[in-house]
Amino acid sequence: MSTTTGQVIRCKAAVAWEAGKPLVIEEVEVAPPQKMEVRIKILFTSLCHTDVYFWEAKLIFQGQNPVFPRILGHEAGGVVDSVGEGVTDLEPGDQVLPVFTGECKECAHCKSEESNMCDLLRINTDRGVMIHDQKSRFSINRKPIFHFVGTSTFSEYTVVHVGCLAKINPLDKVCVLSCGISTGSSVAVFGLGAVGLAAAEGARIVGASRIIGAKKFGITEFVNPKDYKKPVQKVIAEMTNGGVDRSVECTGHIDSMISAFECVHDGWGVAVLVGVPHKDACS
Structure with a gap:
């Protein structure tokens, strides 16, 4: 004792x-x-x-x-x-x-x-x-x-x-x-802080063919929403022939969550929300 x-x-x-x-x-x-x-x-x-x-x-x-x-x-x-x-x-x-x-x-x-x-x-x-x-x-x-x-x-x-x-x-x-790392196919990661980078690393380990984020950290393709006049989810859908198989949202920002939902492929795409929004931000 x-x-x-x-x-x-x-x-x-x-x-x-x-x-x-x-x-x-x-x-x-x-x-x-x-x-x-x-x-x-x-x-x-x-x-x-x-x-x-x-x-x-x-x-x-x-x-x-x-x-x-x-x-x-x-x-x-x-x-x-x-x-x-x-x-x-x-x-x-x-x-x-x-x-x-x-x-x-x-x-x-x-x-x-x-x-x-x-x-x-x-x-x-x-x-x-x-x-x-x-x-x-x-x-x-x-x-x-x-x-x-x-x-x-x-x-x-x-x-x-x-x-x-x-x-x-x-x-x-x-x-x-x-906190930061408490978390295959084509994957889009929204929010490249510690949690997002951990999600990207997990996708790499299981053999994802395309990981959209930042190349410096082992991700295959980088998309900056500021470089496009159209919503980033449309950009991702176009570059992946209809959308990614999985998206991971790591910021808790409502707009980012919407983008994560809308960038996955219809029929089988899955959006995973890791970021936690404040309940009042959803009202």
Whole structure:
């Protein structure tokens, strides 16, 4: 059993106090994990554009309030410090990756082979507290500091639902796997960030004949929508004799999703949406 089990840990964390303002290194208190929770010591973490996006909080939909102060971060690797009630498949010392789209293993989505959008643990950028008791595990002088997508890895210690952790080894080379690379025939990839490049690499590995994206990263053909006066989906359909067999949308932008749907071949084409749009952006 960890010597810190049941105790509050004081550690350093990068706190975002306000939207767009520099993060401040603060001493925070990290409470012990509660039911189905795990406290982990973060050893490696990296910066994703999603962290920047929600730190800036420039796109706020009607009725929303940006969640601050909060601890951002979701690409990381760490070691289990202690576990809460009901956690049986992890123990102190285990090496883990926090994952912002977790799996409760009990809902219809988790039991289906067609989906991993867990009813309980799917990504929720508005929730700044833990599911068990709707409270934060972070505080400064008893003032709660909110969580981010259930991970908050810009802290030396964090508390995560057990369903949002993956046991893994070795740890020092894989922290970006918790986000950027968590994902044959002709394929079009929309959004060539870390997720899109991972999708393109997956397509290459399984032997896709044509991968439309950026040649520098092993993709066979590059299409820049700005180079054409017609919609990019029409360009792709024309260059592939009716459309690609598969398209992968990795941005979460509604217009990009429409293009991904419309560029696949009728009859057998499949569009896969990896990007997650904000629910209010669809209204």
